[in-house]
Amino acid sequence: MTDAPPTAAGRRAPLDVVAIGSALVDVLTTATADDLRRLDMAKGSMTLVDLARAASVYAAMGPAVEVSGGSAANTAVGVAALGGRVGYLGKVAADELGEVFLHDITAAGVTMSRVAPVEPSGDPAADRATGRCLVLVTEDGERTMATHLGVAATLGPEDLDEELVARAQVVYLEGYLWDLGPAKAAMRRAMELAHANDALVALSVSDPFCVQRHQREFLELLHGEVDVLFANEDETTLLFGAATFDAALAAVEETGLLAALTRGPLGSVVVTASGPVAIPADPVERVVDTTGAGDLYAAGFLHGLTNGQDPERCARLGGLCAAEVISHVGARPQADLRALAVEAGLL
C-alpha cells in the first residue's frame, strides 16, 4: 500500500459521455414549401453540399440566425445542461464561426477536445472554413438542411483525442460521420478504445438517407461494435429492411442491443432484453422547430443511462429534453433542462 491518491497522477477525471461528430454552425431561417421546391430541396432531409451550392442556397434564403449546432454537439450540450460530465470532439477552423462554435460549447460546460482549429487557407475553393448547416424551417416546424462540412470533412484518425475518448463511460458517435472515409477510420479507433476501457458505444444513425447510404455497414456495427442504438421510426424501418416499424422492432429485439427509437409526436420505444416498451411524447404547446429533437432525446437518454436509471426512465428524460428543444428556434436547449427534469421527478 502507498499514499498515492486514488486517481493516478496525470489521469484526468472521468466523463459520462464523449460525443464525436461534425462541428457545425446552424444558419436558420423560415421558408415555405414553395421555397424548398424552388431550391430543389427534399423536405425534411439533410443533404451534403459543396461550397458553391451552399452559397447559392444561402443567397436565396431569408434573413437568418446563427446558432452553434452539429448533431453530436447538440447532444453533448444537452448532457451538460442536465448536469452530466461530457466531452466533445469535432473540428472547426480558426475563423469567426469556429470561434463562435468553441465559445458556445465551452460556455455550455462541455470539454471540447484539444484538436486545434484549422487555419483558413485564404483560398475559398480550398474549403477550410468552419462547417455550416443551412436550416430551412417550414410552418409545420420541420427542418430541411443543406450542410457544407468545411473543415469538419477532414476529421481523421490523427484528430482522435485518445486521452479524451479514454475518459468516457459512453462514447457517442454521429452516423453522419460514416459519409467520410477518414472520419470512419477515426470512429473505428474510438470504438476500439471504448471497448478496451469497458465503456459503451452508442450510435445515432442520424438521418434516413444516411441509413440508405450505409445500411450494410451500420448493421455490421450492431454485431459487436455498438451497444446502444438511436434511430427514429423511418431510420429503424429502413435499417432493418422491414416493411413496417413493428416488423423492424422484432429485428431490433433479435440484435440484443439497447435501442431507443423515436417516433416524433408518438413518443419513443425502448427495446431491451425484456422486449419493447412504448413511452408517450411529452406535450408541446407549439412545435416551432424540430431541429435537434433527436439529438436532445439522445442527451436525456444518455444522461439517465450514465446515472444508472432504467431504460424507461432514460426514455422519459429523452422525451423531456426533445420537447424543450422543439418549442423554440435552434437545436440547443434554452430552458434549464436540469430544473425541468427535477420538476418532472426524473432527476
Add this chain to the structure above:
Amino acid sequence: MTDAPPTAAGRRAPLDVVAIGSALVDVLTTATADDLRRLDMAKGSMTLVDLARAASVYAAMGPAVEVSGGSAANTAVGVAALGGRVGYLGKVAADELGEVFLHDITAAGVTMSRVAPVEPSGDPAADRATGRCLVLVTEDGERTMATHLGVAATLGPEDLDEELVARAQVVYLEGYLWDLGPAKAAMRRAMELAHANDALVALSVSDPFCVQRHQREFLELLHGEVDVLFANEDETTLLFGAATFDAALAAVEETGLLAALTRGPLGSVVVTASGPVAIPADPVERVVDTTGAGDLYAAGFLHGLTNGQDPERCARLGGLCAAEVISHVGARPQADLRALAVEAGLL
C-alpha cells in the same frame, strides 16, 4: 416638351428612407443582474469597448445566438418589412460576420450601399473585423450592451455613397455615429445632401449616455439640420437639460420640430406644431428582449411619414412594430410586419 421618360436616364429609383449607422452583428445571450455586476456592466447601457474587453466579456458570456443588428440597420429592415423602399449605408469587413450582415440586410429587401467590405488585415490587433454588439438580456427583457465597432469605427466621408443618399425622401442618422469623428463628417455631408434634395433629416439620439456625450452638438443640430427627432423619455429629458419629461416636452415644442418620443410601456408622445399627443403602447403578452424597440418604433414612424400619414398614425405604426420586436429575441422583425399593420388598420 419632350418624349423623355419621367425619370432621367441613369437616375435610380427614389427611396423612402436611407439609414446610416454602424453595421453590427448582435451576439445575444441571457444573463442575470449578478452576471452584469461581475462584468462591471451598467444595466441597460451601451458601452463601446476595445477588442480585448470584447473578448473578455464574450469569454464570460453563456452560449449565444448571432443575429444581424445595428440600430439604424434594424430600422431599415423594419421599413422594408412594412413595404417601404429603403437603403442602408454602413461598413463591414470581408469576413464571415460581414457576409452574414450583408446577406441578412439584402434578404430583408434593403438596398445596401456600394461601400466595399474591408479586407481583414490578418492582424487581430488591427481591429479590422466586422463590428459586433455583445447583448446580455436579463429576465426583465432589458438589454445591456458592449459594442466593439471593428471596421464600423472607420466609416468616414469617403464612404458616403452620395448617389444612395441623394435618392432618399428621409435620411435617417444614428446618434451613435457622433462618437466617431470621421463618421460625424460623413453625417454632416449627408445632411447637406438631404437638404439640397428637399429630403428630411431624421436623427435618433440612440442612448442616454450618447446624449450626455454629445448634448451640445445634438441641440445645435436641432436648429436647422434635423427635421425629425427620435428619443426616449430619459434621452429627451437629458438632451434638454430638463428636470422632468414634461418640462422637456415644452422645450421640444419650442424647437418646432417633429419629434417622436418613446416611453416604453407608457407608449409614445408625438410633438408637432399643434402640441404634444400621447399614444398608448401596444399590448405585449411577454416582453422577451427589448433590443431594437426604439429602432423598430422609428421604422414604423418613418414608414407612415413617407406614406403621407399624420403623425399620430405614424406613432401608432411605430408602436405596433416595437411591440413585435420586443416579444422575441433579436432586434429584427420575425413576424410579417406589413400584415400586422394591415390587420390593425394602419396600412
